[in-house]
Amino acid sequence: MKITFAEGLARAIHESLAADSRVMMIGSGIMGLNPAAQKAMEPVLNDFAERISVAPISELGLAGAATGAAIGGLRPLVDLSTGSFIFQAFAQVVNEAANIHYMSGGQTSVPVTFYSLAGMRGGGAAQHSHRAQAMLGQVPGLQILAPGGAEDAYRLMKWALQESANPTVYISHGMLFGESADIDPGAPMLPVGRARVCREGADLTIVASSITVPRALAAAAALDKEHGVSAEVVDLRSIAPLDRQTVLRSVAKTGRALIADECHRSFGVAAEVAASLAEEGLSSLKAPVCRVAVPDVPIPYSAPLEAELTVSAERILAGALRVLGR
Amino acid sequence: MPSLTPAERIASMLRIRRFEEQCITLSSHKRFPGHYHVYIGQEATAVAACAPLLAGDVIYTTWRNHGHLLARGADPGRMMAEILGRAHGYCGGRSGTLHLSVAALGIPATSALVGGNLPLAVGTALACKRRGSGMVVNFCGDAALEEGAAYEAMSLASLWQVPVLFLCENNSIPPELRKRGQFTSSTLPAKRLADVPGSLCIPTETADGADAGALGECLSRLAAEVRGGSGPRFVEVRCTRWPGSFPLWPELPCGPWQLDWAFEAKPGREDLAAWNEQSDPLSLYVRGCVAAGTLERGALQAIDARVREEMERAVQFALASPFPDASEAYGPVFAQAGQAR
Ligand SMILES: Cc1ncc(C[n+]2csc(CCOP(=O)(O)OP(=O)(O)O)c2C)c(N)n1
Ligand SMILES: [Mg+2]
Numbered sequence: 270m271k272i273t274f275a276e277g278l279a280r281a282i283h284e285s286l287a288a289d290s291r292v293m294m295i296g297s298g299i300m301g302l303n304p305a306a307q308k309a310m311e312p313v314l315n316d317f318a319e320r321i322s323v324a325p326i327s328e329l330g331l332a333g334a335a336t337g338a339a340i341g342g343l344r345p346l347v348d349l350s351t352g353s354f355i356f357q358a359f360a361q362v363v364n365e366a367a368n369i370h371y372m373s374g375g376q377t378s379v380p381v382t383f384y385s386l387a388g389m390r391g392g393g394a395a396q397h398s399h400r401a402q403a404m405l406g407q408v409p410g411l412q413i414l415a416p417g418g419a420e421d422a423y424r425l426m427k428w429a430l431q432e433s434a435n436p437t438v439y440i441s442h443g444m445l446f447g448e449s450a451d452i453d454p455g456a457p458m459l460p461v462g463r464a465r466v467c468r469e470g471a472d473l474t475i476v477a478s479s480i481t482v483p484r485a486l487a488a489a490a491a492l493d494k495e496h497g498v499s500a501e502v503v504d505l506r507s508i509a510p511l512d513r514q515t516v517l518r519s520v521a522k523t524g525r526a527l528i529a530d531e532c533h534r535s536f537g538v539a540a541e542v543a544a545s546l547a548e549e550g551l552s553s554l555k556a557p558v559c560r561v562a563v564p565d566v567p568i569p570y571s572a573p574l575e576a577e578l579t580v581s582a583e584r585i586l587a588g589a590l591r592v593l594g595r
Numbered sequence: 596m597p598s599l600t601p602a603e604r605i606a607s608m609l610r611i612r613r614f615e616e617q618c619i620t621l622s623s624h625k626r627f628p629g630h631y632h633v634y635i636g637q638e639a640t641a642v643a644a645c646a647p648l649l650a651g652d653v654i655y656t657t658w659r660n661h662g663h664l665l666a667r668g669a670d671p672g673r674m675m676a677e678i679l680g681r682a683h684g685y686c687g688g689r690s691g692t693l694h695l696s697v698a699a700l701g702i703p704a705t706s707a708l709v710g711g712n713l714p715l716a717v718g719t720a721l722a723c724k725r726r727g728s729g730m731v732v733n734f735c736g737d738a739a740l741e742e743g744a745a746y747e748a749m750s751l752a753s754l755w756q757v758p759v760l761f762l763c764e765n766n767s768i769p770p771e772l773r774k775r776g777q778f779t780s781s782t783l784p785a786k787r788l789a790d791v792p793g794s795l796c797i798p799t800e801t802a803d804g805a806d807a808g809a810l811g812e813c814l815s816r817l818a819a820e821v822r823g824g825s826g827p828r829f830v831e832v833r834c835t836r837w838p839g840s841f842p843l844w845p846e847l848p849c850g851p852w853q854l855d856w857a858f859e860a861k862p863g864r865e866d867l868a869a870w871n872e873q874s875d876p877l878s879l880y881v882r883g884c885v886a887a888g889t890l891e892r893g894a895l896q897a898i899d900a901r902v903r904e905e906m907e908r909a910v911q912f913a914l915a916s917p918f919p920d921a922s923e924a925y926g927p928v929f930a931q932a933g934q935a936r
Contacts, residue, residue: 302630302843325741325782326709357708357742392629392680394693396707566928570691571680572628577921 270454274416275306275446277423279313282346285430286317289344292430295335296324296348299441301386306446328354332383333361336436339381340369344430352387352440353399366436367410379436382429388442388480388531389568389579398568400479402440402508403532406541412437413508414461417482419450421465421506424458433461440508442480464512466519470501473525473589476516476542478505481529481580488529488585500589508538513545517553520546524555525592529585534562561588598815599646601884604807606898608638608877611662613906614671616851618661618678618692621910622844627679631692633845634662636837637764639807639876641666644732644762646811647818651729653701653719655712659764660695660705663734669697671905672912681916688919710735710742713761717748720757720827730758730822737765737831740783740791749829753795756826760817761797763788764804766834792829804834805873807880835874838866854892854899857881 272280278299285292297314300306314321324331328349335347349355355362362383369379387400402413412435414425422445429437459465467482468489477485482504489500501519505512520526526546530539539560546558563578599607615633622631634641637659645654645666656663664674669685677684678692685697693707703719706712716733723729739745740763752759765788785791789799798820802813810832817828839845849862857878861868871878884890 304843323782326738327741327743329743354708357744392627392691394629394691394707395689396693396711564925566925567689569689569924570629570693571684571688571919573918573921574680574688574924577924 271449271451272419272423273309273447273449274419274422275300275303275309277419277452278426278441279309281423281426281430283313283316285427286313286320289431291342291344292320292346293338293343294321294346294348295331295338296350297321298348298350299384299386300446301351301443303443303446324348328357329361332358333365335381335383336361336366336369336379339379339436340377344380346382346384346430348384350386351393351397352385352401353397355383355385355401355438356399358383362411362436362438363405363408367408370435371410378434380433381436382433383436383438384441385438386441386443388444389563389575390443391575392570392572393568394570395567400440400531402438402479403537403541405438406508406538410436411509412461413440414438414506415440415479415508416506417445417477417479417504418448420452421504423452425461425506428458428461440479444480445483448483459506461507462510462512463506464515465504465506466501466515467504468500468502470499470523472499472523473527473592474501474503474516474519474523475585475589476503476505476526476528478508478530478538480531481585484580484582485529485585487582488589491582491586492589496590496595498589498593505538511541513542513549516542516545517550520550521553524553526554527559527561527585527588527592529580529588530560530562531580532562533565534560535565537562556592556594559588559592561585599642599811601889602894602898604642604811605877605881605884605890605895606902607642607666608807608880609899609902610671610905611638611641611665612852612877613902614661614665614674614909616847617675617906617910619839619845619847621675621679623846626914627691629691629693631678631845632659633840634659635839636870636875637766637804637834638662639810639880640762640764640804640832640834643807643810643814644734644760647815648701648732651701652731653703653723653729654732654734655716655719656702656705656734657712657736658693658707659736661692664695664697664700664702667697667700667702669700669702671909675909675913676916679913679916680918681913682919682923683912683916687923710739710744713739713745713748714751716759716761717752717755717757720752720759721755724755724757730760730818732760732762732818734762734764737763737767737783737788739763740785740788746791749792749797749827750795752827753797758821758824759827760821761792761827761829762814763829763831764834765831766836788831789829797827797829799829799831801831801833804832805876805879807876808883810876835870837875838864838870852877854881854895858885858892
């Protein structure tokens with residue numbers, strides 16, 4: 270069955286609402302301003318209207334109410350809309366939801382899913398382009414899912430809504446909505462917390478997540494075709510838990526690592542992966558690790574300025590050649 | 596206090612309308628990326644709010660800022676260049692439509708976060724109070740009151756008695772027209788938006804956004820009260836959304852506004868014709884001035900010709916401006932020592 274990222278998301282939500290009466294939604298603008306992607310949500314809106322609470326522009330309240338609803342026995346999916354708006358909700362996501370299980374000595378659990386349509390999307394400028402997964406990665410108690418393709422868009426959302434026992438931030442990305450994959454819905458899911466080797470290779474490992482996954486795959490294809498380089502691509506799938514073992518195993522094989530990450534360079538997801546390689550994988554490395562991440566500046570509006578900061582397939586490819594000493 | 600003649604008020608409103616029409620045309624030709632919001636139908640508010648302001652006063656606006664900037668005296672060419680992401684834009688292409696600002700005109704920073712600007716406005720008003728001069732007008736939409744930040748800010752303003760006018764432009768879509776995918780707003784359960792600041796002991800008013808003359812009087816009076824040191828004020832200006840901004844991307848349903856629509860002619864689409872008749876501050880004010888004998892149609896045609904030409908020049912200026920060099924992306928992240936005022 271071939272589905273797009275947007276269809277996978279919508280399908281997972283629909284199936285979860287159908288499967289478990291505790292699942293409910295607060296807000297439903299999951300697809301942002303993308304009309305084609307919005308179409309995929311129509312079955313959810315038509316079949317489950319009474320399970321969707323109206324959401325005013327109150328991110329802090331919505332996130333906290335969703336957390337409270339989870340405490341009360343529901344399994345809410347709360348739409349926090351554009352990724353940057355999770356900052357309005359931070360106090361409830363970071364300092365309430367994430368702490369509750371631990372603070373209560375394990376008495377109370379919070380199976381809530383915060384949906385965040387993150388990322389540099391073209392013209393979003395400084396206040397509508399954030400990717401908060403690295404900041405959120407500093408918060409023990411939060412699970413952070415960052416699907417990079419249609420299959421994980423579907424499976425990870427389904428897992429969050431139906432199986433997870435903990436607060437989860439689902440990092441979606443508007444530039445991924447059209448990505449498609451062939452999936453077998455009956456096949457078992459690669460467990461959450463395991464990275465996926467989505468292309469095997471021998472010369473270099475490219476670690477990616479979210480939007481950098483298709484770009485890393487494009488770079489790997491170009492490396493093969495134009496430079497005779499065999500690149501392995503590892504899709505992290507989740508930022509927390511982070512699957513360091515799969516990365517280390519891949520780098521033990523290839524001896525070289527590049528991390529492609531749409532977070533800012535300093536203290537980003539790439540920084541964490543690089544630190545793990547330095548601590549546990551140094552003996553495998555034949556060359557210094559390379560981070561291809563967003564420079565430490567706010568995101569500008571103008572197209573050529575935004576392009577300058579974007580983690581594109583071309584920049585990943587150029588970084589790979591540097592790691593290979595070419 | 597500076598007050599506007601009818602001809603000046605019309606010219607100011609018309610400049611905003613013609614600017615926004617150019618924006619819509621440029622967007623339909625894919626000359627700039629991203630979402631944007633136009634001010635058509637709310638022109639009377641910006642013009643009335645900015646008329647009583649003096650040098651040194653500050654305004655905070657939102658994503659729907661074009662009208663506010665023009666009314667405060669911003670150059671349409673540099674604004675349009677910014678909207679197109681060009682080097683000669685006010686922010687060098689970094690802001691685009693969302694964060695347009697002109698510090699020299701008292702528009703220091705523009706937040707595109709719902710409710711984001713109210714706390715900033717209160718703090719700047721605190722600075723005005725300490726300095727002993729100046730006041731702040733904070734423009735927000737009706738959805739701002741759904742955000743906790745707005746409530747906290749109004750509470751502080753009342754507690755500190757600072758000179759800020761909270762101007763809430765309620766352009767809320769009637770519920771029956773609230774379709775999926777459109778921005779919802781005014782989901783506030785309060786019956787009157789003003790009940791919220793009212794409960795915090797801020798004096799409030801409600802004004803008709805389609806009555807440019809009355810709005811001029813109302814907002815000048817409120818500005819004088821705020822400037823006079825009697826603490827914050829809140830005004831809800833009620834506007835009816837222009838049909839061209841119902842779609843996700845604004846469009847000109849019957850082409851640019853025509854002077855004749857203020858008189859015998861009607862736009863050829865029913866919803867626009869009804870809006871023009873009942874809710875358009877520009878058509879209604881123009882019609883009123885001619886009926887009262889204050890202005891003649893010939894004079895209005897001359898104003899319109901001048902404004903059209905100005906906005907065409909603005910577009911040409913913007914299109915002729917180059918894109919910024921990619922290296923511009925890297926700064927300015929931090930101010931230099933000594934740069935902060
Ligand atoms: C904190 C935050 N949440 C959501 C949004 C997305 N958003 C942009 S405009 C808008 C509607 C705002 O409505 P209103 O305040 O009435 O202003 P209007 O656009 O009608 O002038 C929304 C929800 C945002 N910009 N900021
Ligand atoms: Mg509104």
